[in-house]
Amino acid sequence: MSLIHNKLATRDYEVLERFEAGIELFGFEVKSVREKQGSLRGAYVTIDTRGAVLVKAFIPPFQAGNTPVTYNPERQRRLLLKKKELGDLTRRLETPGLTLIPISLYNKRGLIKVEVALAKGKKKFDKRETIKKKDQQRDIERTVKGSVRL
Numbered sequence: 001m002s003l004i005h006n007k008l009a010t011r012d013y014e015v016l017e018r019f020e021a022g023i024e025l026f027g028f029e030v031k032s033v034r035e036k037q038g039s040l041r042g043a044y045v046t047i048d049t050r051g052a053v054l055v056k057a058f059i060p061p062f063q064a065g066n067t068p069v070t071y072n073p074e075r076q077r078r079l080l081l082k083k084k085e086l087g088d089l090t091r092r093l094e095t096p097g098l099t100l101i102p103i104s105l106y107n108k109r110g111l112i113k114v115e116v117a118l119a120k121g122k123k124k125f126d127k128r129e130t131i132k133k134k135d136q137q138r139d140i141e142r143t144v145k146g147s148v149r150l
Contacts, residue, residue: 002104002105002106003033003034003036003104003105003106003107004036004038004039004104004105005103005104006101007041009040009101011127011130013101013117013120013122014120015118016098016118018116018117018118019085019089019117019118020114020116021080021081021085021113022080022111022112023054023077023078023079023105024079024080030112032059032060033059033105034107034112035062038060039058040102040105041058043055043101043102044056044100044102045100045101045102045116046100047086047090047093047100051079051080051086052081052089053077053079054077054114055076056074057074057077057102058073060073079114079116092118098120099118099119099120100116100117100119101117101119102114102115102116102117103116
């Protein structure tokens with residue numbers, strides 16, 4: 001079950017492959033995520049000398065009075081990936097048009113994990129096509145559900 005979900009990720013991007021990564025958080029950030037506070041809207045993942053880094057993810061403090069004065073809710077957070085996975089992602093990101101985006105933050109055996117996707121940006125007409133397919137599927141489900149009732 002997802003604690004925080006990036007709702008616009010599947011609308012704006014075509015997801016090619018998904019990965020699971022750990023995330024380095026402070027204690028009060030973990031409590032905040034477990035309370036489903038925060039947002040992944042506009043967040044992305046970069047790879048630098050420190051490894052994979054989650055950028056622009058908004059995670060507010062659990063209790064504002066108990067946090068350091070210098071705390072930044074949109075700070076960069078390091079993702080925990082194996083060297084082999086990191087190397088593979090680095091090679092794949094050399095392809096033009098591909099990016100890494102966070103899909104969701106979730107709890108797995110007491111640890112907070114991030115679902116990261118290798119994605120390709122959609123054009124405006126692709127978004128319209130996706131919305132059209134969803135509407136058609138919804139209409140089909142309505143008619144099937146309506147015909148089952150006696």
